[in-house]
Amino acid sequence: MKVRVHVSLKPGVLDPQGRAIHHSLEGLGFSGVNDVRAGRLFELDVAETTTDEALDDMCRKLLANMVIENYRIEKVAA
Amino acid sequence: MAFNSAVITFPGSNCDRDMAVALEKVSGTAPHRVWHGDSELPDGLDFIAVPGGFSYGDYLRCGAIASRSPIMQAVIAAAEKGVPVLGVCNGFQVLTENGLLPGALLRNAGLNFVCREVGLEVANAQSLFTSAYEAGQVIRVPVAHHDGNYFADEETLNRLEGEGRVAFRYAEEVNGSARSIAGVLNDAGNVLGMMPHPERAIETTHGGTDGRGLFESAIRGLVGA
Numbered sequence: 041m042k043v044r045v046h047v048s049l050k051p052g053v054l055d056p057q058g059r060a061i062h063h064s065l066e067g068l069g070f071s072g073v074n075d076v077r078a079g080r081l082f083e084l085d086v087a088e089t090t091t092d093e094a095l096d097d098m099c100r101k102l103l104a105n106m107v108i109e110n111y112r113i114e115k116v117a118a
Numbered sequence: 119m120a121f122n123s124a125v126i127t128f129p130g131s132n133c134d135r136d137m138a139v140a141l142e143k144v145s146g147t148a149p150h151r152v153w154h155g156d157s158e159l160p161d162g163l164d165f166i167a168v169p170g171g172f173s174y175g176d177y178l179r180c181g182a183i184a185s186r187s188p189i190m191q192a193v194i195a196a197a198e199k200g201v202p203v204l205g206v207c208n209g210f211q212v213l214t215e216n217g218l219l220p221g222a223l224l225r226n227a228g229l230n231f232v233c234r235e236v237g238l239e240v241a242n243a244q245s246l247f248t249s250a251y252e253a254g255q256v257i258r259v260p261v262a263h264h265d266g267n268y269f270a271d272e273e274t275l276n277r278l279e280g281e282g283r284v285a286f287r288y289a290e291e292v293n294g295s296a297r298s299i300a301g302v303l304n305d306a307g308n309v310l311g312m313m314p315h316p317e318r319a320i321e322t323t324h325g326g327t328d329g330r331g332l333f334e335s336a337i338r339g340l341v342g343a
Binding site for chain 1: 178179182186214215220221222224225226227228229267269270294
Protein backbone atom coordinates (compact mmCIF):
# COMPACT_ATOMS: atom_id res chain seq x y z
CA MET A 41 0.00 0.00 0.00
CA LYS A 42 1.31 3.43 -0.92
CA VAL A 43 0.71 6.22 1.50
CA ARG A 44 1.58 9.88 1.21
CA VAL A 45 2.11 11.92 4.35
CA HIS A 46 1.92 15.67 3.90
CA VAL A 47 3.56 17.63 6.71
CA SER A 48 3.03 21.37 6.94
CA LEU A 49 3.74 24.09 9.47
CA LYS A 50 0.78 25.01 11.64
CA PRO A 51 -0.92 28.31 10.82
CA GLY A 52 0.80 31.15 12.63
CA VAL A 53 4.21 29.48 12.75
CA LEU A 54 6.69 31.68 10.90
CA ASP A 55 7.95 30.01 7.72
CA PRO A 56 11.12 31.81 6.62
CA GLN A 57 11.67 29.29 3.82
CA GLY A 58 8.19 29.86 2.43
CA ARG A 59 8.82 33.57 2.63
CA ALA A 60 12.09 33.26 0.69
CA ILE A 61 10.38 31.15 -1.99
CA HIS A 62 7.59 33.73 -2.18
CA HIS A 63 10.14 36.46 -2.62
CA SER A 64 11.87 34.50 -5.40
CA LEU A 65 8.59 33.90 -7.24
CA GLU A 66 7.91 37.63 -7.17
CA GLY A 67 11.44 38.21 -8.46
CA LEU A 68 10.67 35.93 -11.39
CA GLY A 69 7.71 38.14 -12.25
CA PHE A 70 4.87 35.94 -10.96
CA SER A 71 2.44 38.44 -9.53
CA GLY A 72 -0.60 37.65 -7.43
CA VAL A 73 1.03 35.05 -5.18
CA ASN A 74 -0.38 35.97 -1.79
CA ASP A 75 1.63 33.61 0.38
CA VAL A 76 3.84 30.52 0.22
CA ARG A 77 4.16 27.87 2.91
CA ALA A 78 6.83 25.21 2.43
CA GLY A 79 5.96 21.68 3.53
CA ARG A 80 7.29 18.18 3.24
CA LEU A 81 6.02 15.08 1.51
CA PHE A 82 6.81 11.51 2.54
CA GLU A 83 5.92 8.57 0.31
CA LEU A 84 5.63 5.37 2.28
CA ASP A 85 5.26 1.87 0.88
CA VAL A 86 3.76 -0.13 3.73
CA ALA A 87 2.23 -3.59 4.25
CA GLU A 88 -1.48 -3.85 3.37
CA THR A 89 -2.13 -4.79 6.98
CA THR A 90 -0.82 -1.45 8.29
CA THR A 91 -3.57 0.15 10.36
CA ASP A 92 -4.64 3.77 10.33
CA GLU A 93 -3.64 3.87 13.97
CA ALA A 94 -0.09 2.77 13.14
CA LEU A 95 0.16 5.42 10.43
CA ASP A 96 -1.01 8.09 12.86
CA ASP A 97 1.53 6.85 15.35
CA MET A 98 4.36 7.12 12.78
CA CYS A 99 3.39 10.70 12.08
CA ARG A 100 3.13 11.72 15.72
CA LYS A 101 6.30 9.95 16.84
CA LEU A 102 8.62 10.91 14.01
CA LEU A 103 7.39 12.33 10.72
CA ALA A 104 5.82 15.48 12.17
CA ASN A 105 6.77 17.64 15.15
CA MET A 106 3.39 18.24 16.73
CA VAL A 107 4.60 21.46 18.40
CA ILE A 108 4.92 23.23 15.06
CA GLU A 109 3.50 20.96 12.34
CA ASN A 110 0.29 19.35 11.13
CA TYR A 111 0.11 16.22 9.04
CA ARG A 112 -2.33 14.69 6.57
CA ILE A 113 -2.30 11.06 5.48
CA GLU A 114 -3.36 10.17 1.95
CA LYS A 115 -3.67 6.59 0.71
CA VAL A 116 -2.72 6.33 -2.92
CA ALA A 117 -4.21 3.79 -5.32
CA ALA A 118 -1.45 1.56 -6.70
CA MET B 119 35.22 14.12 44.61
CA ALA B 120 35.31 13.29 40.92
CA PHE B 121 32.72 14.77 38.63
CA ASN B 122 31.24 11.87 36.69
CA SER B 123 29.96 13.18 33.38
CA ALA B 124 29.15 11.89 29.91
CA VAL B 125 29.09 13.41 26.43
CA ILE B 126 26.85 11.77 23.84
CA THR B 127 28.08 11.56 20.24
CA PHE B 128 25.80 11.05 17.23
CA PRO B 129 26.88 10.64 13.62
CA GLY B 130 27.37 14.28 12.65
CA SER B 131 28.10 15.68 16.11
CA ASN B 132 30.94 18.16 15.84
CA CYS B 133 31.06 19.88 19.21
CA ASP B 134 31.38 16.71 21.26
CA ARG B 135 35.12 17.10 21.63
CA ASP B 136 34.79 20.78 22.60
CA MET B 137 32.22 19.78 25.20
CA ALA B 138 34.43 16.99 26.56
CA VAL B 139 37.42 19.33 26.79
CA ALA B 140 35.33 21.97 28.57
CA LEU B 141 34.03 19.45 31.10
CA GLU B 142 37.53 18.14 31.76
CA LYS B 143 39.15 21.59 32.01
CA VAL B 144 36.56 22.90 34.44
CA SER B 145 35.94 19.78 36.53
CA GLY B 146 39.36 18.12 36.35
CA THR B 147 37.86 14.81 35.28
CA ALA B 148 37.49 13.61 31.69
CA PRO B 149 33.91 12.70 30.80
CA HIS B 150 32.78 9.34 29.48
CA ARG B 151 32.24 9.38 25.72
CA VAL B 152 29.00 7.62 24.80
CA TRP B 153 27.98 6.57 21.29
CA HIS B 154 24.43 7.10 20.01
CA GLY B 155 23.88 3.40 19.34
CA ASP B 156 24.63 2.42 22.94
CA SER B 157 21.55 1.74 24.97
CA GLU B 158 23.01 2.22 28.43
CA LEU B 159 24.78 5.09 30.17
CA PRO B 160 27.67 4.65 32.63
CA ASP B 161 26.54 4.23 36.25
CA GLY B 162 26.31 7.10 38.68
CA LEU B 163 26.48 10.04 36.28
CA ASP B 164 26.46 13.57 37.71
CA PHE B 165 25.96 15.28 34.37
CA ILE B 166 25.07 14.44 30.77
CA ALA B 167 25.88 16.71 27.82
CA VAL B 168 24.18 16.49 24.43
CA PRO B 169 26.53 18.44 22.16
CA GLY B 170 26.14 20.55 19.05
CA GLY B 171 26.61 19.52 15.45
CA PHE B 172 24.41 18.12 12.73
CA SER B 173 23.25 14.79 14.10
CA TYR B 174 22.23 12.41 11.30
CA GLY B 175 22.87 15.23 8.86
CA ASP B 176 19.85 17.09 10.29
CA TYR B 177 17.70 14.90 8.05
CA LEU B 178 13.95 15.06 8.67
CA ARG B 179 14.24 17.94 11.17
CA CYS B 180 17.21 19.17 13.20
CA GLY B 181 17.73 16.76 16.07
CA ALA B 182 14.69 14.63 15.25
CA ILE B 183 16.40 11.37 14.37
CA ALA B 184 18.97 11.70 17.15
CA SER B 185 16.17 12.26 19.63
CA ARG B 186 14.82 8.77 18.81
CA SER B 187 18.22 7.04 18.95
CA PRO B 188 18.77 4.18 21.44
CA ILE B 189 20.92 6.18 23.86
CA MET B 190 18.37 8.97 24.14
CA GLN B 191 15.91 6.61 25.80
CA ALA B 192 18.52 6.18 28.54
CA VAL B 193 19.11 9.95 28.67
CA ILE B 194 15.37 10.58 29.06
CA ALA B 195 15.20 8.00 31.86
CA ALA B 196 18.20 9.59 33.61
CA ALA B 197 16.72 13.09 33.22
CA GLU B 198 13.46 11.91 34.72
CA LYS B 199 15.41 10.61 37.73
CA GLY B 200 16.94 14.06 38.17
CA VAL B 201 20.35 13.72 36.50
CA PRO B 202 21.34 17.13 35.05
CA VAL B 203 21.26 17.21 31.25
CA LEU B 204 22.68 20.05 29.15
CA GLY B 205 21.82 20.30 25.46
CA VAL B 206 23.75 22.85 23.39
CA CYS B 207 22.75 23.90 19.86
CA ASN B 208 21.89 20.67 18.06
CA GLY B 209 21.67 19.15 21.55
CA PHE B 210 18.95 21.71 22.39
CA GLN B 211 17.10 20.71 19.22
CA VAL B 212 17.38 17.05 20.27
CA LEU B 213 15.94 17.81 23.72
CA THR B 214 12.95 19.68 22.31
CA GLU B 215 12.35 16.96 19.74
CA ASN B 216 12.16 14.26 22.40
CA GLY B 217 9.97 16.33 24.68
CA LEU B 218 12.41 16.84 27.56
CA LEU B 219 12.06 20.56 26.85
CA PRO B 220 9.06 22.48 25.49
CA GLY B 221 8.92 24.28 22.15
CA ALA B 222 10.79 23.80 18.90
CA LEU B 223 13.66 25.44 17.00
CA LEU B 224 12.71 26.88 13.62
CA ARG B 225 14.88 28.16 10.78
CA ASN B 226 16.44 31.53 11.72
CA ALA B 227 14.07 34.36 10.87
CA GLY B 228 16.74 36.02 8.73
CA LEU B 229 17.43 32.72 6.89
CA ASN B 230 21.16 33.13 7.50
CA PHE B 231 23.47 30.80 9.32
CA VAL B 232 24.53 32.94 12.26
CA CYS B 233 28.11 32.39 13.46
CA ARG B 234 29.43 35.03 15.85
CA GLU B 235 29.71 36.03 19.47
CA VAL B 236 26.51 37.38 20.99
CA GLY B 237 25.47 39.05 24.22
CA LEU B 238 23.47 36.75 26.43
CA GLU B 239 21.48 37.94 29.42
CA VAL B 240 21.29 35.57 32.37
CA ALA B 241 17.54 35.58 33.00
CA ASN B 242 17.59 33.10 35.89
CA ALA B 243 20.73 32.95 38.03
CA GLN B 244 19.30 30.49 40.54
CA SER B 245 19.30 27.35 38.45
CA LEU B 246 21.69 24.45 38.70
CA PHE B 247 23.41 25.69 35.54
CA THR B 248 23.54 29.43 36.22
CA SER B 249 24.29 30.00 39.91
CA ALA B 250 27.81 31.28 39.18
CA TYR B 251 26.27 34.22 37.32
CA GLU B 252 24.18 37.12 38.51
CA ALA B 253 20.64 37.78 37.35
CA GLY B 254 20.65 40.28 34.53
CA GLN B 255 24.38 39.82 33.89
CA VAL B 256 25.23 39.96 30.19
CA ILE B 257 27.84 37.42 29.12
CA ARG B 258 29.51 36.97 25.72
CA VAL B 259 29.19 33.52 24.16
CA PRO B 260 29.45 32.31 20.55
CA VAL B 261 26.50 31.08 18.51
CA ALA B 262 26.70 29.02 15.32
CA HIS B 263 23.36 27.83 13.99
CA HIS B 264 20.86 27.90 11.17
CA ASP B 265 17.85 26.74 13.15
CA GLY B 266 17.88 28.56 16.45
CA ASN B 267 14.61 30.48 16.23
CA TYR B 268 12.86 29.37 19.42
CA PHE B 269 9.14 28.79 19.06
CA ALA B 270 6.45 27.84 21.56
CA ASP B 271 2.78 28.78 21.78
CA GLU B 272 1.82 31.84 23.85
CA GLU B 273 0.56 29.78 26.76
CA THR B 274 3.83 27.86 26.97
CA LEU B 275 5.90 31.05 26.72
CA ASN B 276 3.89 32.64 29.52
CA ARG B 277 4.35 29.56 31.66
CA LEU B 278 8.11 29.44 31.02
CA GLU B 279 8.51 33.08 31.98
CA GLY B 280 6.19 32.79 34.98
CA GLU B 281 8.08 29.80 36.33
CA GLY B 282 11.54 31.30 35.81
CA ARG B 283 12.38 28.68 33.23
CA VAL B 284 13.94 31.09 30.75
CA ALA B 285 17.62 30.67 31.65
CA PHE B 286 19.13 32.92 28.98
CA ARG B 287 17.87 35.60 26.60
CA TYR B 288 19.68 37.18 23.67
CA ALA B 289 20.72 40.72 24.53
CA GLU B 290 20.54 41.54 20.80
CA GLU B 291 18.55 40.30 17.81
CA VAL B 292 20.06 37.02 16.60
CA ASN B 293 17.54 34.66 15.03
CA GLY B 294 13.98 35.82 15.66
CA SER B 295 13.45 33.67 18.77
CA ALA B 296 10.16 34.17 20.61
CA ARG B 297 10.73 36.67 23.44
CA SER B 298 14.48 36.51 22.67
CA ILE B 299 14.73 33.14 24.41
CA ALA B 300 18.16 31.53 24.04
CA GLY B 301 17.94 28.82 26.69
CA VAL B 302 15.16 27.11 28.66
CA LEU B 303 14.92 24.80 31.66
CA ASN B 304 12.55 21.89 32.20
CA ASP B 305 10.03 22.12 35.02
CA ALA B 306 12.27 20.24 37.47
CA GLY B 307 15.22 22.50 36.62
CA ASN B 308 17.65 19.68 35.84
CA VAL B 309 17.50 19.94 32.03
CA LEU B 310 18.81 23.00 30.19
CA GLY B 311 18.78 23.53 26.44
CA MET B 312 20.47 26.52 24.84
CA MET B 313 21.55 27.53 21.34
CA PRO B 314 24.75 29.45 22.27
CA HIS B 315 27.93 27.47 22.96
CA PRO B 316 29.30 27.94 26.50
CA GLU B 317 31.88 25.20 25.84
CA ARG B 318 33.49 27.48 23.25
CA ALA B 319 34.15 30.21 25.80
CA ILE B 320 36.10 28.65 28.64
CA GLU B 321 39.70 29.73 27.92
CA THR B 322 41.22 33.13 27.23
CA THR B 323 42.48 31.80 23.91
CA HIS B 324 38.83 31.39 22.90
CA GLY B 325 38.45 35.14 23.19
CA GLY B 326 36.55 34.93 26.45
CA THR B 327 35.77 32.73 29.42
CA ASP B 328 32.16 33.66 30.07
CA GLY B 329 30.99 30.12 29.38
CA ARG B 330 32.93 28.66 32.32
CA GLY B 331 30.32 29.82 34.79
CA LEU B 332 27.78 27.37 33.44
CA PHE B 333 30.02 24.38 34.06
CA GLU B 334 31.24 25.79 37.37
CA SER B 335 27.62 26.21 38.49
CA ALA B 336 26.79 22.61 37.71
CA ILE B 337 29.96 21.20 39.26
CA ARG B 338 29.63 23.28 42.41
CA GLY B 339 25.97 22.39 42.72
CA LEU B 340 26.62 18.70 42.38
CA VAL B 341 29.83 17.85 44.11
CA GLY B 342 30.43 20.95 46.19
CA ALA B 343 33.54 23.06 45.85
